[in-house]
Amino acid sequence: MEQIWTGLYLIVFSVAILILISLGLAVIFGMMRVINLAQGEFIMLGAYVCVLASNAGLPLWAAYVAAALLIGLFGVLVERLIIRFLYGRIIDTLLATWGLSLFLVGVVTTLFGPQGRSVSTSFGNIALGGTNISSYNLVLIAIAVAMLAATWALARFTTFGLLVRGTMQDPTVASVLGVNRGLMYMMTFGYGSALAGLAGAVLVPITGAAPTMGVFFVAKAFITVITGGHLPLLGTMGAAGLFGTIDGIVSYVRSSVAGEVSVLIVAIALLRLLPLGITGRLRSGL
């Protein structure tokens, strides 16, 4: 019985982590069809902001907010300076964002050195079904759910969300109706970056912050987003649910590397059957 609780918890935790690291990329990809290979580095930067803010004395929640805001702004900058010139050139965007990711890793390594840093938290352990788990993990799960809910609410209930959805459905019609497409893209990219920054901050107490941490997340995030298909929320939930479950179970039984390999194999097989991803054929939805 206890095994089941532990198992469930592991799965939910895996899914939550996937959602955290993928949602930002999914929003950007779903809206703009941009594959941002620097997304992992946005997460990394968020982690560093959190570490620096924490060391400066800010409480953890404030560090989260700082990370989200700062990285969101950074995202807007990146969109204006780089992405904007490469719309329609998918492969070039891929390469340029890859260059950006290398650049950011290089800058952070130069400024802060290659070793990792961490932040200690005051969250103790609690007992769940016979094993002790850090209650911080539960906070992480809660934040992942909050991210999903907030994004959904934003899309559903705000004017901005409506404009974004319209531009997603049909950019030409939207722009004819007066929507400033450039502004939409800029804000969306900023929002996606902010999500990544927040994810990094939230992950720091668990994984620490190191210049190359982004690389670990990029693989998982991309698999999730691509398999999810073009609808950011439904796709991410679907793919994260599937892969979180597989990864959670296999990692527990064998090792985390085995978990990743299984996810990759399942993803490739799934894409063979559904080349456009899980939500590829859906016409409407988020």
Added chain:
Amino acid sequence: MTVNQEFASDAAIPPRWWWWLFVAALAVTLMVMPSYVDMALQLDLSIIFILALLALSMSFLWGYAGVLSFGQTAFFGLGGYSYAVLSLNAGVTHWPFVAGILLPMLFALVLGYFMIYGRISDIYLSVITLVVTLILEKTIRSTSGPEYVIGSVRLNGQNGIPGVPSLQLPWDSAAQLSIDGVFYLSAALMLLVYVGLRLLLLAPFGRVLVGIRENERRMELLGYDSRKFKLAAFVLAAGIAALAGVLYAVWGNFVAPEMFNLNQAAQVVIWVIVGGRSTLIGPIVGTGLVQYFGNWLGTQGIGQVTLVLGLVLMLFVLVFREGLLPTIGRFLGLLGRRFRAARPA
């Protein structure tokens, strides 16, 4: 016929006499070099030839077939590791050399089949090859424990496998390839692959590939199974990358997870882009340039290398889209036209 088009990967035109002259001159220079050049430089140049092979594999796949694969370093690593494990187990090197090329090609066949016959979009294919490379590296790095053994060879995780034997000479299995020998072998293979790929453009297979790159749908409507051709190109490119990997193992007597590294993959892409991805000679030149530049920078520290690599990549994507050689070629062409126009009729 401009310099550009001569080296470009869409000329179904036999190379001109001066190209053959160029190749011959290059071959002669390389043959003679070891007598005039010291060991250290030979080693440096050998690794450039080997990495140039890796770059050629990518530019072939990308320039001819239009497939951007970040997975070339995966096959590079698999080639090196296959050779290492097999030769250390078997005690001989001739068939491990061949197996080191064939095994990664088999892997490419399976992976490529799923991706290409699944008709996933180009961008997804690129990302998946990237992810495969990342995951392979992680997997190899995690094999530190003593239980990770193939035959009698420990995979050794982070530390890599040392003591990989150099190639035994076919006519005297007690003797091994010297530094000179490695130089000749890598130079010869690089040249052979370069010439081979250039001539492949004349063969129906090459011409069809280029047609598919230009307009896949139209080629299908004409009756070509584009999936078959793309898969063949994917496997061939994997073979060339694997050959480079095996040579790398022979050159350094050592294989390590760094071979799969994303930075390594980035460098390959950068060589190709800097040199010019629609040309074949470009990647070779690009490799040389970036290697020397990187080595020089390497003395400053890892951070700086990655930083500059990233900057270079962004610069070349945003500004110098076609790469150095085509840009120079175009510039020279412009100059030439200006010069001709200025002359009295």
Added chain:
Amino acid sequence: MTGRGPILETRGLSKRFGGVTAVAAVDFRLDPGELRCLIGPNGAGKSTFFKMLTGQLRPTSGAILLDGHDIVGAQPHEIGRRGVGIKNQVPDVMNGLTVRENLWLAAHTRQRGIVAKSAAGAVADRLALGPILDRYVGELAHGQRQWVEIGMVLVCEPKIILLDEPAAGMSDEESDRTARLIREVNEHATIVVVEHDMQFIRQIARKVTVFHQGRILIEDSFDHVIADPVVRDVYLGRGGVA
């Protein structure tokens, strides 16, 4: 016509995209050697119909019989090999390659070596593409690119040729040449032409099929179709037929 049965037949062919029905239960029949014209207002489903015939789109339901074999689900290149050639609406050629190379690639599907080269040359001569053989297709004028595509289709010697707006963007003189070419080619192949230009259709049409809202409205000789009041209504947008 020999009693061979139709060369192309569709039974209940439909294509739905989400909520939109582009083609609805079409029963179409084409006899060998016919020169059929497909007309209808924009959005009537003609291009979608063509795309299903070449395997580029998979029908939602129904059957497509090519010489009696159901080709639904077949890959586009298989259908191409079975002898269906299509010239698309927007010139669909290899822009970065020369005219010569485009033609050779087309010829190479049927012939090898020297024979392919001479077949490509023959088609170039027939269509007067000689002077532009070494030009890059991307640099040619629209009308010339149409001709290159037609050349590519012809050199494959298909049994059925689908032409999607072959006269689009052509001058009167070029249209006349195209019409004449179509009649010539009809001696060896069955042809289906989608067009809007009524003058052009008049020059080539025998039987005309009118598409409307994904269905076949009427199928008759050109003169009857042009005189039909329902057809006129449809073209002028005065409501459709249930």
